[in-house]
Amino acid sequence: MTADDSRGDGDDVISIELGVSRRKLMKQLGAAGLAGGLSALAGCSSLRSSPGSDAAQMGQNDNSSGAQGSGGDGSDLPSALRVPLNPPPTADSMNLSSPTHEKREMVFVTHVVDEFMTGIMVGMNDGLHNLGWTGEFIGPSSHDPAQQVETLNTTIGRLRNGRDAIATSILNRSQYKRPIQKALENNIPVASFNTSVYAGEFNEMMETFGNVIPYVGQKFVQAGVAVGLTGYERIREMVGDGTQIVAQPTTSAPDHPALSARAEGIRMALEAQDNTKVLDTLNVSGDQSQAISRVDTQYRANPGINLILGTALQGAIAGGRLVGNNDLQDEVVVGGFDLPEPTLEGIRNGTIEFTAGQDPYSQGNMPVQMMWQYMERGIPMKDFNTGISIIDEENIEFAAKRSGSWGALENWQNQNY
Numbered sequence: 072m073t074a075d076d077s078r079g080d081g082d083d084v085i086s087i088e089l090g091v092s093r094r095k096l097m098k099q100l101g102a103a104g105l106a107g108g109l110s111a112l113a114g115c116s117s118l119r120s121s122p123g124s125d126a127a128q129m130g131q132n133d134n135s136s137g138a139q140g141s142g143g144d145g146s147d148l149p150s151a152l153r154v155p156l157n158p159p160p161t162a163d164s165m166n167l168s169s170p171t172h173e174k175r176e177m178v179f180v181t182h183v184v185d186e187f188m189t190g191i192m193v194g195m196n197d198g199l200h201n202l203g204w205t206g207e208f209i210g211p212s213s214h215d216p217a218q219q220v221e222t223l224n225t226t227i228g229r230l231r232n233g234r235d236a237i238a239t240s241i242l243n244r245s246q247y248k249r250p251i252q253k254a255l256e257n258n259i260p261v262a263s264f265n266t267s268v269y270a271g272e273f274n275e276m277m278e279t280f281g282n283v284i285p286y287v288g289q290k291f292v293q294a295g296v297a298v299g300l301t302g303y304e305r306i307r308e309m310v311g312d313g314t315q316i317v318a319q320p321t322t323s324a325p326d327h328p329a330l331s332a333r334a335e336g337i338r339m340a341l342e343a344q345d346n347t348k349v350l351d352t353l354n355v356s357g358d359q360s361q362a363i364s365r366v367d368t369q370y371r372a373n374p375g376i377n378l379i380l381g382t383a384l385q386g387a388i389a390g391g392r393l394v395g396n397n398d399l400q401d402e403v404v405v406g407g408f409d410l411p412e413p414t415l416e417g418i419r420n421g422t423i424e425f426t427a428g429q430d431p432y433s434q435g436n437m438p439v440q441m442m443w444q445y446m447e448r449g450i451p452m453k454d455f456n457t458g459i460s461i462i463d464e465e466n467i468e469f470a471a472k473r474s475g476s477w478g479a480l481e482n483w484q485n486q487n488y
Contacts, residue, residue, distance in 0.1 A: 152454070153273050153283075154452075154453055155277065155282060155283060155451065156451060157281070157451070158449065159260060159445050159446050159449055160232070160233035160234070160258035160259070160260060160446070161233065161234075161446050161447070162449065165448075165449060167448070170447060172203070172447060173234065174203055174204060174205070175204050175234055175235050175236065175446065176204065176206055176230065176231070176235040176236075177199065177204055177205075177206040177235065177236040177238065177438075177439060177442055178206050178207055178208075178209065178226050178230065178235075178236075178237050179191070179192075179195055179208045179209070179237075179238045179239070179264065179435065179438075180209055180210055180219060180222050180223050180226055180237065180238070180239045180240075181208065181209070181219065181239070181240050181265065182210060182211070182214060182215065182216050182240050183210055183211060183212070183213060183215070184208070184210045184211065184212055186384075186411050187384065187409050187431060188208070188210075189431075189477040189481055190431030190432050190434075190435070190477045191208070191431045191432070191434045191435035192208045192435060192477075192481060193432065193435065193477050193480045193481050193484060194431065194432035194433060194434065194435030194436035194437075195208055195435035195436065195438075195439060196481070196484045196488060197436055197484070198435065198436045198437075198438075198439030198440055199439055199488075200484070202439065204443075206439075208435075209222055209226070210222065213357060214327065214357055216242045216243065216246055216247075219240070220246045220247060220250055223237075223239060223247075223250040223254075224250050224253070227253055227257065230257075230259050232257045232258045232259060233258040233259075235259060236259060236260050236261075236262070236442045236446065237254055237259055237261050237262075238261070238262045238263065238264050238438040238439075238442075239251075239261065239262075239264070240264060240265045240266040240267065241263050241268055241269060241284070242266055242326075242327065244269075247268075248279065251280060251284065252279075252280060255280055255281070260442065260445060260446065260452075261284050262284065262285050262286075262287065262438040262441060262442060262452055263284050263285065263286045263438075264286070264287045264288055264434045264435065264438050265287075265288045265329075265431075266288060266328065267286040267288065268328055269284055269286070270286040270288070270454065271286075271454070283451070283452070283453075285438075285441060285452035285453055285454055285455070286454045286455075287433065287434050287437045287438050287441075287455045287457065288455075288456075288457055289329075289429040289430075289456070289458065290456055291329045291330075291332035291333050292332045292333070292335055292336040293336060293459075294333055294408075294427060294429065295332065295333035295334060295335060295336020295337040295338075295339070295340070296336040296339055297340075297427065297459050297461070298333070298336070298337055298380055298406055298407070298408065298427050298459075299318075299336060299337035299338070299339065299340025299341050299380065301406060301425060301427075301461055302318070302337075302380045302404055302406045302424075302425075303316065303318075303340065303341055303344055303378070305404045305406070305424050305425065306378045306403075306404040309377075309401065309402075309404060310377060310402075312346075314377070315346050315347070315348060315375070316341070316346065316347040316377060316378055317347075317348050317350065317373065317375040317376045317377055317378065318337075318347065318348065318349045318376075318377075318378040318379075318380065319350050319353055319366075319369060319370075319373070319376045319378065319380070320334050320337045320338060320349070320350070320352045320380050320381075320382065320386075321353045321355045321362075321366065321379065321380070321381045321382065321389070321390075321407075322353070322355070322381075322383065322386070323354075323356060323362065323381075323382070323385040323386065324357060324383070325354050330382040331382075333382040334352045334382050337380050338352075341378075350376070353365060353369055353386075355381075355385050355386050355389055357385060358385075359385055359388060359389070362385040362386065362388065362389040363388075363389045363392050363393075365389070366379065366386070366389035366390055366392075366393050367389075367392075367393055367396075370393055376403065377402060377403050378403070378404050379393070379403065379404070379405045379406075380405075380407060381405075381406070381407030381408060382407070382408060383407070383408055383409065384407065384408065384409040384411045384413075386407050387405055387406060387407025387408070387409075387414050387417070387423055387426055388407075388411070388413045388414055388417065388423075390403070390405035390407070390423070391405050391413070391414070391422040391423040393405075394422040394423075395417075395420070395422040400421050400422065404424045405422065405423045406424050406425045406426060406427070407423075408426060408427045408428075408429065409426060409428070410426060410428055410462060410470055410471075410474040410475070412475060414426050415462075415467060415470065415471045418462065418463060418464060418467045419464075419467060419471075421464075424463060425461055425462060425463040426461075426462050426463075427459050427460065427461055427462070428459065428460040428461075428462055428470070428474065429457055429459060430458065430460070431457075431477075433455065434457055
């Protein structure tokens, strides 16, 4: 979580009981002022919906020490961020008394290239340019892990062993394990960004790859909880304590582990509240026109819905369109993730209450910085949590100026880098 999600002067001590129910735990967190974020839940493996699943482990595990479960086996001890000191492929040629800083190539391979990814791309471009490295950002035009894996294999085959590097999103274990192993076997170091099912799984990564694949991105269950709590606060302020909250979570890709984890976090936050009903997560699809139609149909079938929370940009945009078309600004709260222009415009005109940012720029920039430190200085790469920022009418102008200009920055980079 970001500093924006914390409250207080930093001197307060928050105590949360152990062994309490999920409902009681969430109420304690709300009373402690953590409604805007859930950094305190990092590492709470008991909050997983289905232990071991890709979606359940997305960005919420801090089992860096390998501790599991609870009891007298030491697993209740606090865990450390364990980072193996494995030599980089450049170790034999590394001479810190006379560094050479070879020009390298670093390729980002993603599961989809869409509007959101522009923020990651410009972060990557700045990072590569500042180091004098080259690279590219490649992936399918629509959500397609199979095509991404094929691109991964092709990219690994053309990069220089021991000299170049790769970054990738990792959406599951079955498809991505072999390409990552192949890269490491060829002395091509790997970082992950935006999504990784291995995030925080130290023992598994060491057993599978003999190294840690660092993750730069959001912790998704916690982010979902923050969005769920924020949405609950906003709709409760609107309708008062006596009205039932009927919440509709949405997803644009049911097989995407990050979106599933966000949906689980949203559900956890809302189910912990009194007088609140949470409907099954609605698949609105990745097509925006389809999303608008499906949200409209769902609302007409369930007119009591007064809270719509998207796990990606499509749900919030569709919810905002529903509110605007039916003059529901005083009856329905809409929130979600990411900052595409339709979402920013919805916040400006009052059809969308808020959205959550996950710092895509750092998801592109930090892997490059960490890879340079690893390849040129031998410093192990580490996870970097990009957190969550809530954007609403209070800070929309700066958010629009910054994130709404990623495309303009990309054009400038293409002309000047």
